[in-house]
Amino acid sequence: MGLEIPVRLQSIEAYIIAQHHGFRYLELNEIQTLDQWAGDIVQTIEDEWPVDTSTSRDAFSYTLMEGGEVGFTILNDVDYVEYIHRKGTPSIAEGGTPLYAELIPQVIAQYRDGMLQAMRDAVDVSEAALQAQPAPKPKRGTRGR
Amino acid sequence: MAAKASVEAISTVNFDNINRRLSDVERRVFTKHERRILNTFKKAWVGWLYKGRPVGAERNVSLKAWRSEIETTDGAHPVLRIINDKDYSGFVHRSGSNDLEWQVIWERVQLELIPPLVADLQRAIAEELNKPSNPKKLGPRGGGKTVRMEITL
Numbered sequence: 001m002g003l004e005i006p007v008r009l010q011s012i013e014a015y016i017i018a019q020h021h022g023f024r025y026l027e028l029n030e031i032q033t034l035d036q037w038a039g040d041i042v043q044t045i046e047d048e049w050p051v052d053t054s055t056s057r058d059a060f061s062y063t064l065m066e067g068g069e070v071g072f073t074i075l076n077d078v079d080y081v082e083y084i085h086r087k088g089t090p091s092i093a094e095g096g097t098p099l100y101a102e103l104i105p106q107v108i109a110q111y112r113d114g115m116l117q118a119m120r121d122a123v124d125v126s127e128a129a130l131q132a133q134p135a136p137k138p139k140r141g142t143r144g145r
Numbered sequence: 146m147a148a149k150a151s152v153e154a155i156s157t158v159n160f161d162n163i164n165r166r167l168s169d170v171e172r173r174v175f176t177k178h179e180r181r182i183l184n185t186f187k188k189a190w191v192g193w194l195y196k197g198r199p200v201g202a203e204r205n206v207s208l209k210a211w212r213s214e215i216e217t218t219d220g221a222h223p224v225l226r227i228i229n230d231k232d233y234s235g236f237v238h239r240s241g242s243n244d245l246e247w248q249v250i251w252e253r254v255q256l257e258l259i260p261p262l263v264a265d266l267q268r269a270i271a272e273e274l275n276k277p278s279n280p281k282k283l284g285p286r287g288g289g290k291t292v293r294m295e296i297t298l
Contacts, residue, residue, distance in 0.1 A: 001292055002292065003292050003293075003294075004292070004293045005293070005294050005295070005296065006293070006295050006296070007296045007297075007298065008295070008296070008297050008298070009298050010297050010298065011298060012298075024201065025201075025202075025203045025204065026205075028191060028204075028205060031205055031208065031209060032187075035187065035209075039180060043176070043180075046176070051169070053166055053218045054166045054167070054172065054217050054218050055216075055218050058214065058215050058216050058217050058218065059214060061212040061213060061214050061228075062212060063209060063210050063211075063212050063230075064209035064210075065209070066203065066206050066209050066210075067203070068203070071298075075212070082292045100292075100294070101294060104294070104296075105296060108296055108298070112298055115298075116298060
């Protein structure tokens with residue numbers, strides 16, 4: 001098995017639409033801001049992950065969403081990762097909670113407010129830059145004589 | 146059918162004097178360099194011309210796909226992987242150049258960033274070497290279905 005955890009920032013998607021008066025894709029500074037926060041979140045998950053051999057901890061990675069969605073997807077391709085549980089708690093077979101389902105939302109909650117504010121700030125910076133750009137020149141007519 | 150090429154650049158370091166996984170301290174040194182190297186790829190992977198792409202179309206798609214993985218279970222041979230799953234990322238080059246961009250960046254990484262990684266890790270290992278740590282059996286990787294849990298903020 002393995003994990004695939006999309007973390008979608010729908011409130012930022014809505015914020016962009018409100019500020020831009022319509023849909024647009026992320027600008028570079030917004031991508032870089034999101035990437036920084038996603039990296040910090042995954043690093044914290046790794047720091048909190050229990051270690052035996054370090055195989056499952058090493059396998060965490062993330063990519064940023066595309067296609068107009070704002071967010072990132074946390075990945076882990078270790079095939080037993082969903083069975084890992086905290087020491088002293090019931091196993092998953094015994095009805096226990098898998099660690100990923102407990103820890104990842106916790107870490108994201110920890111970063112949530114800061115990340116959303118940083119993203120809104122990045123959107124504001126982008127919007128100011130986009131509005132400062134000169135409007136595209138109308139194409140010269142090609143009317144025949 | 147057109148040829149496709151994603152990128153997987155792999156660097157393996159040899160420290161034959163350790164017979165265990167990297168300790169937390171050593172691993173932290175490794176991940177610090179991992180992040181620095183991944184950021185080098187991401188910082189360099191901008192400024193494309195997008196010839197023929199309409200105004201308002203999505204940009205920086207392959208930039209979003211850069212990711213990294215490490216393996217520290219076998220402390221003698223820690224592995225760093227820089228990956229881009231976009232099937233055209235392996236072909237991307239700058240206008241006026243035939244050099245593949247990922248190779249240009251990877252060469253720079255190997256020259257400028259791998260040596261300090263090795264030096265820092267060697268130093269960390271030397272400091273940790275006398276601390277006791279049990280060798281562990283390696284766990285399996287990959288295969289099977291993926292569990293999905295969506296989070297919306």
